[in-house]
Amino acid sequence: MRLGTVLHQGRPRLAVAVDDGLAVLPGAAPDGRDFTMQAVIDGWPATRPALEVACEGASPVAVDTLHWLPPLPRPGKVLCVALNNSANKDRIMRGPSHPAAFVKPASSLIGHGQPIRLREHFGRVHPEPELAVVIGRTGSDIAHEAALAHVFGYTIINDLTAPTMRGEDTFHYRAIHPKRDDPETIEYVDSWVSYPGRYKGSDSFGPMGPWIATRDAIPDPHDLAVRCVHQGRLVTEDNTANLFYKVADVIAFMSTYMTLEAGDIIAMGTALKQSNGGQAVQNVDLTRFGGPIEVSISGIGTLSNPVERRA
């Protein structure tokens, strides 16, 4: 089953995929209220039969005529795994031997078809096509073998990144540490630190959707083709098999530090294998070249967004 969220007659409504081009908007839930994605997730799989009944008789609508919201408009957190592609390995001189992550704010998310809004002074902004996991069951200290049972489904995120801002928001500084041989006093340690608030979290930097494919619809999350197309030109042609840390690795590791809540999103890291065209995602400067920018993942769908340049 594939589910999304649209704005319909001024209200967020659940949408259910009929096929790649058609959707139905189910009627009300048995309690009389609209189905919301969070409520469907919280009650899954018990919510499924009622949802199926509510779809019967609803008229299909063309996907591209709907106003799409992010499938979960306000997730508790969007945790993004960094540098998680096997192709990165030989360009990392020093890094952790586990997944590293940052948080993107919910206010950065936009739906399929909604404009990415960029300003000249943002500098370069490039796409990052990614598989995203939707957590279905809250947990911490989740065992590796139980990890996939915590997944509700999978969606697509375009984890837009502004490398110009990243450079600006990187500090080279003397960090204060306790002195090694006298921990009651301090010493200074030459360090680098970078802060992703702006370069990953600006408004519209998180196109997501249109669909969440439920877990049963994706037999293997590490056998999915990922394509990124800019203005009709294929930029990336990768596969989730190339993710270095797998979905279960990330859930097991991160959940020993932070509770993963139902409705949380985990962006798994950039698919960056270049297509034969020879360009990298880093060459696609959306501030300069505009859109549309499109990310497709097999079995989930296609996320496409125009670019709007604003003052």
Add this chain to the structure above:
Amino acid sequence: MRLGTVLHQGRPRLAVAVDDGLAVLPGAAPDGRDFTMQAVIDGWPATRPALEVACEGASPVAVDTLHWLPPLPRPGKVLCVALNNSANKDRIMRGPSHPAAFVKPASSLIGHGQPIRLREHFGRVHPEPELAVVIGRTGSDIAHEAALAHVFGYTIINDLTAPTMRGEDTFHYRAIHPKRDDPETIEYVDSWVSYPGRYKGSDSFGPMGPWIATRDAIPDPHDLAVRCVHQGRLVTEDNTANLFYKVADVIAFMSTYMTLEAGDIIAMGTALKQSNGGQAVQNVDLTRFGGPIEVSISGIGTLSNPVERRA
């Protein structure tokens, strides 16, 4: 007026300060529902008179007998400004000429009195005593002179930081950039990047509260004493006058990149002027020494948390 959120008979309830040691829990709002902090903020100042009426006749309860939640249990985002103390200036060799920030997930927040839960392998974890701004009115591109009118009030956050994890989650790598003289191809640039997901966002790394002091109760947010006390020993004795970027600077700058929504939190950066005792916050390793750890800000209150070491 000072407002907080407590768990009372299994439900989140608003609490209103009587004085530093006493609180009342108001009765229901005119619509019959419990007051929630988000609803109070969304309707402010129109919600104020009804709230005052609902407090009349309620019996005062001792603050320390209540089970405190974060004043806003689930803010849209917690935006944390980094390295924002005038005392930092001479240890920054290279950095931006504007506020830089990261996002802490809502799942990391805990209330006053609730335990900070640490594990041996987290390595060092130190406190960061900070003034936090609570946004009252949603906006983007907020003019500097209008910035304070977007503030609902001020609270306290202890922005716990794990420098051991920070070191682990820092990459030295070759970033991919478009080639300067041939932007259709790429070149590698020696870079450093660090990801704050774990070291700032682990469970219980965001003690917050107990109170939000409404804006009218804080005549000048840059004239507040900030104290941090560890196991009865004064560590930090600073003042919000020493924040390098002021509240209005941060709101005006950040809102040109991201919408600041009603209920969002902005942590303004660490108060780090050492007390005469000679220790820095970086010497206070909570993993090793345990708690309690206390942050007080004049006019707002005292946030105190025990430390629980767990397996």
